[in-house]
Amino acid sequence: LTDSSPEAFRAFREQMNQRILSTDNLVLKRFYNLDSRAYEAGALSEKTKELLGLMGSLVLRCDDCISYHVEQCSKLGTTEAEFFELLSLAHVVGGSIVIPHARRAVAFWDAIHQENITRNDR
Amino acid sequence: LTDSSPEAFRAFREQMNQRILSTDNLVLKRFYNLDSRAYEAGALSEKTKELLGLMGSLVLRCDDCISYHVEQCSKLGTTEAEFFELLSLAHVVGGSIVIPHARRAVAFWDAIHQENITRNDR
Amino acid sequence: LTDSSPEAFRAFREQMNQRILSTDNLVLKRFYNLDSRAYEAGALSEKTKELLGLMGSLVLRCDDCISYHVEQCSKLGTTEAEFFELLSLAHVVGGSIVIPHARRAVAFWDAIHQENITRNDR
Amino acid sequence: LTDSSPEAFRAFREQMNQRILSTDNLVLKRFYNLDSRAYEAGALSEKTKELLGLMGSLVLRCDDCISYHVEQCSKLGTTEAEFFELLSLAHVVGGSIVIPHARRAVAFWDAIHQENITRNDR
Amino acid sequence: LTDSSPEAFRAFREQMNQRILSTDNLVLKRFYNLDSRAYEAGALSEKTKELLGLMGSLVLRCDDCISYHVEQCSKLGTTEAEFFELLSLAHVVGGSIVIPHARRAVAFWDAIHQENITRNDR
Amino acid sequence: LTDSSPEAFRAFREQMNQRILSTDNLVLKRFYNLDSRAYEAGALSEKTKELLGLMGSLVLRCDDCISYHVEQCSKLGTTEAEFFELLSLAHVVGGSIVIPHARRAVAFWDAIHQENITRNDR
Numbered sequence: 001l002t003d004s005s006p007e008a009f010r011a012f013r014e015q016m017n018q019r020i021l022s023t024d025n026l027v028l029k030r031f032y033n034l035d036s037r038a039y040e041a042g043a044l045s046e047k048t049k050e051l052l053g054l055m056g057s058l059v060l061r062c063d064d065c066i067s068y069h070v071e072q073c074s075k076l077g078t079t080e081a082e083f084f085e086l087l088s089l090a091h092v093v094g095g096s097i098v099i100p101h102a103r104r105a106v107a108f109w110d111a112i113h114q115e116n117i118t119r120n121d122r
Numbered sequence: 123l124t125d126s127s128p129e130a131f132r133a134f135r136e137q138m139n140q141r142i143l144s145t146d147n148l149v150l151k152r153f154y155n156l157d158s159r160a161y162e163a164g165a166l167s168e169k170t171k172e173l174l175g176l177m178g179s180l181v182l183r184c185d186d187c188i189s190y191h192v193e194q195c196s197k198l199g200t201t202e203a204e205f206f207e208l209l210s211l212a213h214v215v216g217g218s219i220v221i222p223h224a225r226r227a228v229a230f231w232d233a234i235h236q237e238n239i240t241r242n243d244r
Numbered sequence: 245l246t247d248s249s250p251e252a253f254r255a256f257r258e259q260m261n262q263r264i265l266s267t268d269n270l271v272l273k274r275f276y277n278l279d280s281r282a283y284e285a286g287a288l289s290e291k292t293k294e295l296l297g298l299m300g301s302l303v304l305r306c307d308d309c310i311s312y313h314v315e316q317c318s319k320l321g322t323t324e325a326e327f328f329e330l331l332s333l334a335h336v337v338g339g340s341i342v343i344p345h346a347r348r349a350v351a352f353w354d355a356i357h358q359e360n361i362t363r364n365d366r
Numbered sequence: 367l368t369d370s371s372p373e374a375f376r377a378f379r380e381q382m383n384q385r386i387l388s389t390d391n392l393v394l395k396r397f398y399n400l401d402s403r404a405y406e407a408g409a410l411s412e413k414t415k416e417l418l419g420l421m422g423s424l425v426l427r428c429d430d431c432i433s434y435h436v437e438q439c440s441k442l443g444t445t446e447a448e449f450f451e452l453l454s455l456a457h458v459v460g461g462s463i464v465i466p467h468a469r470r471a472v473a474f475w476d477a478i479h480q481e482n483i484t485r486n487d488r
Numbered sequence: 489l490t491d492s493s494p495e496a497f498r499a500f501r502e503q504m505n506q507r508i509l510s511t512d513n514l515v516l517k518r519f520y521n522l523d524s525r526a527y528e529a530g531a532l533s534e535k536t537k538e539l540l541g542l543m544g545s546l547v548l549r550c551d552d553c554i555s556y557h558v559e560q561c562s563k564l565g566t567t568e569a570e571f572f573e574l575l576s577l578a579h580v581v582g583g584s585i586v587i588p589h590a591r592r593a594v595a596f597w598d599a600i601h602q603e604n605i606t607r608n609d610r
Numbered sequence: 611l612t613d614s615s616p617e618a619f620r621a622f623r624e625q626m627n628q629r630i631l632s633t634d635n636l637v638l639k640r641f642y643n644l645d646s647r648a649y650e651a652g653a654l655s656e657k658t659k660e661l662l663g664l665m666g667s668l669v670l671r672c673d674d675c676i677s678y679h680v681e682q683c684s685k686l687g688t689t690e691a692e693f694f695e696l697l698s699l700a701h702v703v704g705g706s707i708v709i710p711h712a713r714r715a716v717a718f719w720d721a722i723h724q725e726n727i728t729r730n731d732r
Contacts, residue, residue, distance in 0.1 A: 522702055523702055526698055526699050526702040527699070530691070530695050531689060531691035531692040531694075531695045532661075532692055532695050532696065536658060536661065537695075537699060539654075539658065539662065540661065540662060540665045540696065540699055541699065541703065543662045543665045543666050544665050544666065544668075544669045544699075544700065544703040544704065545703070546666075547666045547669060547670055548669055548670070548703070548704070553703075567653060569652070569653035570653040570654055572653075573652050573653045573654050573659075574654065574662060576648060577648050577649070577659060577662055577663065577666075578666065580644055580645055580648040581663065581666040581667070581670070581675075582666065582670070
């Protein structure tokens with residue numbers, strides 16, 4: 001459960017989400033649904049919302065939430081300069097306790113960009 | 123230290139509790155003692171107290187505390203429907219940052235129920 | 245906004261909830277709706293769910309959430325012994341930083357019971 | 367210290383910042399300086415950074431930080447629809463414990479817009 | 489309940505502690521007792537322990553805990569330079585969300601020193 | 611990334627710090643710099659500051675921060691009795707959710723002392 005590669009992260013996430021949504025708990029189903037809808041484009045763009053999601057996850061220090069939003073931000077065209085500026089803001093707001101999570105966030109950012117390079121090389 | 127199976131969790135917990143209580147720090151000893159007494163049946167039943175302990179652990183996002191209370195709740199007869207209702211409440215109170223901890227909580231719940239099946243099959 | 249009497253708390257809460265729900269933000273409306281449904285009786289009773297809501301609010305140290313759940317718990321028949329047992333558990337789980345919130349929780353509990361006495365005296 | 371009007375908030379903030387920066391503590395001076403620089407336009411716009419600052423403040427439930435960023439967001443042209451979308455995202459990420467802070471955030475948003483109307487009416 | 493002067497803080501604290509300890513909840517009584525014993529001189533001096541208590545309270549952003557430990561630190565001879573160094577460390581560890589609490593901590597520090605001056609002038 | 615031995619911790623920390631500081635983000639560079647300066651001896655000694663850093667890390671439950679400060683405290687001559695007294699204070703302030711982090715803190719403390727014994731035995 002603790003392997004931190006992108007593949008392991010996605011596989012465990014997918015497996016447990018299915019397990020949780022296979023129960024008939026209506027509040028959980030609706031919460032998951034709301035969690036998706038909240039990031040859809042509206043007055044704020046999808047990219048801005050993912051940046052906000054990443055900011056919230058960083059200052060609350062939730063590694064899996066950070067990994068998820070790092071990948072979404074990257075898919076929506078966030079540049080490395082934008083990513084590191086957001087990280088710097090999270091350090092100022094949340095303090096040095098954000099540092100270990102930022103280390104893992106950067107490692108995850110690098111891992112998914114390495115995946116893309118490997119994929120394009122094929 | 124990071125193996126998340128129930129056996130590994132219990133073994134490390136037991137080993138370190140013994141190490142900590144082997145020192146002669148009176149405040150730590152009393153804190154551990156109080157941590158046990160607080161869950162004894164009183165005006166509230168033992169089961170209600172374990173549900174409260176699980177709720178507190180989920181919204182504070184403490185994985186090891188969650189694992190411990192998941193096992194206690196299960197031993198005291200908490201049904202899967204009750205467990206998922208408590209989880210749903212923790213999501214509403216604590217937000218989507220609870221989700222990764224809920225995934226691990228459900229994986230732990232499933233692991234200890236699998237242990238029981240394996241045990242009964244013998 | 246900071247007057248902590250039950251009347252002032254309820255009035256500001258009611259006024260701002262109406263203001264927030266008067267906007268056409270669908271995610272907010274659904275979140276508020278989910279926040280109500282999550283506490284409805286199911287596998288767990290309404291009272292157990294309010295106790296869980298109070299526990300979550302205490303360890304997360306959210307005074308207004310505490311006040312709300314203190315009132316709900318009281319309405320659903322929570323005794324003073326049960327209330328103080330839940331408080332004691334919140335201290336053990338969340339530590340001495342819970343104490344100032346517990347002081348205000350007890351003051352609020354006493355204030356709503358005083359309201360009931362005054363009402364019955366008329 | 368607890369009067370929550372925009373004027374009282376700004377006055378106490380200004381007075382105490384001066385008091386704190388009047389000491390010769392270099393780390394504090396640099397931290398305050400960094401806290402200003404982090405919000406300057408770079409790869410991300412000033413407005414996006416203030417939205418991120420507001421998101422961080424909401425999920426960490428820091429009322430004074432929220433008030434500050436609400437005012438900055440408003441000054442930088444954030445619309446009410448954008449503001450409420452950000453609020454809705456903060457509820458989903460941070461849970462119902464964000465609600466009381468959102469109530470005060472909306473009251474502060476309304477108060478500074480009322481100030482602007484009053485000012486323009488003169 | 490929200491008046492933030494040292495007198496009001498001490499009076500409410502005293503009144504509610506008596507109310508809470510007047511119940512016969514043994515876990516609460518023992519928790520309060522442990523909370524006193526933990527700060528007694530041992531391998532670490534009383535002053536170091538109060539500095540640690542203030543640090544914990546600042547990064548956990550508990551205003552009443554901060555006020556209490558500010559007064560204890562002051563009584564045990566903490567100088568203004570030491571106090572501001574501890575504050576600066578709390579900003580670095582806990583981030584800019586500590587700032588509003590630091591403002592109130594400094595206001596409280598100044599208020600109790602003003603009390604001492606007034607007392608000595610009599 | 612999750613191997614919790616002192617060597618693995620130091621290697622990943624060093625590698626990612628270099629990666630982060632290799633970008634030209636000025637705010638991050640200054641934050642890291644401030645994070646070092648804050649712990650330099652001043653009105654408070656270096657050792658007292660590391661104890662404060664460990665206290666902040668424990669109550670905020672940041673395992674990597676805890677490991678770092680445990681090692682610094684040990685290097686600066688913190689005795690086992692002082693270490694356990696600080697741990698006991700962190701339990702009282704932060705509650706039982708500190709326990710799992712304290713277990714890992716003690717395991718790390720023991721691991722670095724074992725390293726020293728092994729080194730001296732050569």
